[in-house]
Amino acid sequence: MKVYIGVPRGFCAGVVRAIDVVDLALEKYGAPVYVKHQIVHNPYVVESLEEKGARTVEDVDEIPEGATVVFSAHGSPPEDFAKAAKRNLHVIDATCPLVTKVHNEARKYDGDGRKLILVGHRGHQEVKGTMGQTPMALLDDREGIELPDWDPETPIAVITQTTLSVDDTSRSIDEIERRFSDVIVRNDLCYATTNRQATVKALCKLVDLVLVIGAPNSSNCNRLRDVAEANGVTAYLINGPGELDGSWFEGVTKVGITSGASTPESLVQDVIKALDAEEVLPIEGAEEDVSFVLPKELR
Ligand code: SF4
Known part of the structure; x- marks a missing residue:
C-alpha cells in the first residue's frame, strides 16, 4: 500500500498559540489553571494539558473566585467576560486572532447600520462566541438555506465561521447575494x-x-x-x-x-x-x- x-x-498558528498560552500560564501562575471549553477540539491536547494542571470547564460559574482562566481558541461571547469579572477571575484570552477579527467585523458592520448574517454551524463554540457580539441571523447550511425575511434592499454584511467548507460557504453566499441587493461579504474562512x-x-x-x-x-x-x-x-x-x-x-x-x-x-x-x-x-x-x-x- x-x-x-x-x-x-x-x-495552525491559532492552535499553537492557544496551547502555548495554557503552558505558559501554568508556568507563570502555577496549577490549577482553568480553561473555559476545550482549549482546542482535540482530546489528546486537552489530556496532556490536564496532566500538567489545566482544568477544563464548560461554564465560567464552575471556576472558583479569583482563579486564573484561559478562554479557548474558539472565542467567547461578552457575557462570559462579564461573568468572569463578577467572579474576580484573572482571564487570559486565547481566542485565535482570526476569530477576534470576525468579532470586530460584526461590531463594525452593526455600528454602520447593516444587518448581519453569520454563515456557521449552530451550537459550535465559535458560533456561540461570534453570535454574542451583536444581533445577527445564523445561516446553517446543514439545515437548508433559510434566509431571514428582511426587505431585499436591507444593507447586509455576511461574516462566516472560520472553519467551514470553502465550497459550501460560497454556495450559501451566492444565495444571500441573490436575495439581497446591498451585501458586503467578508471572507472569514481562515x-x-x-x-x-x-x-x-x-x-x-x-x-x-x-x-x-x-x-x-x-x-x-x-x-x-x-x-x-x-x-x-x-x-x-x-x-x-x-x-x-x-x-x-x-x-x-x-x-x-x-x-x-x-x-x-x-x-x-x-x-x-x-x-x-x-x-x-x-x-x-x-x-x-x-x-x-x-x-x-x-x-
Ligand atoms: S481560525 Fe483558523 S488559524 Fe485560527 S484557530 Fe481556527 S483554524 Fe486555527
Whole structure:
C-alpha cells in the first residue's frame, strides 16, 4: 500500500498559540489553571494539558473566585467576560486572532447600520462566541438555506465561521447575494481551513481512500472528511490508529492521510506506522509561515 500524506496539515498558528498560552500560564501562575471549553477540539491536547494542571470547564460559574482562566481558541461571547469579572477571575484570552477579527467585523458592520448574517454551524463554540457580539441571523447550511425575511434592499454584511467548507460557504453566499441587493461579504474562512481543504482535494486525485486524523467534535476535521467525500473519495475521520478498521482497506492500494488544525502530528505518525505502508509520499500544497503574538501578560 502507498500512503500519500497531505502538506500542510495539522496544527495552525491559532492552535499553537492557544496551547502555548495554557503552558505558559501554568508556568507563570502555577496549577490549577482553568480553561473555559476545550482549549482546542482535540482530546489528546486537552489530556496532556490536564496532566500538567489545566482544568477544563464548560461554564465560567464552575471556576472558583479569583482563579486564573484561559478562554479557548474558539472565542467567547461578552457575557462570559462579564461573568468572569463578577467572579474576580484573572482571564487570559486565547481566542485565535482570526476569530477576534470576525468579532470586530460584526461590531463594525452593526455600528454602520447593516444587518448581519453569520454563515456557521449552530451550537459550535465559535458560533456561540461570534453570535454574542451583536444581533445577527445564523445561516446553517446543514439545515437548508433559510434566509431571514428582511426587505431585499436591507444593507447586509455576511461574516462566516472560520472553519467551514470553502465550497459550501460560497454556495450559501451566492444565495444571500441573490436575495439581497446591498451585501458586503467578508471572507472569514481562515488560511488553515482553506489550505487543508485544498490539500484534501489534491489527495483525492491520487488515492482510493482518505483518512483524516482528528477529533469528532472538530469542525475543521469534519470539513476535511466532507471535502474528500464531495470529491468522490471515501473518507474516515479517526482520532488515531486504534480506530483503524481492516475492512476499509479491501481493494485499496493508495491511501491519503491528512489532519485538522487541532491534531498533534504524533497521531498522524502513529497512523502511518500502523498502516505499515511500502512508501510514504508527501503531497505539497501551500506554504504556511503564519504565527501570532501571545497575549501581553505572557510575552
Ligand atoms: S483554524 Fe483558523 S481560525 Fe481556527 S484557530 Fe486555527 S488559524 Fe485560527
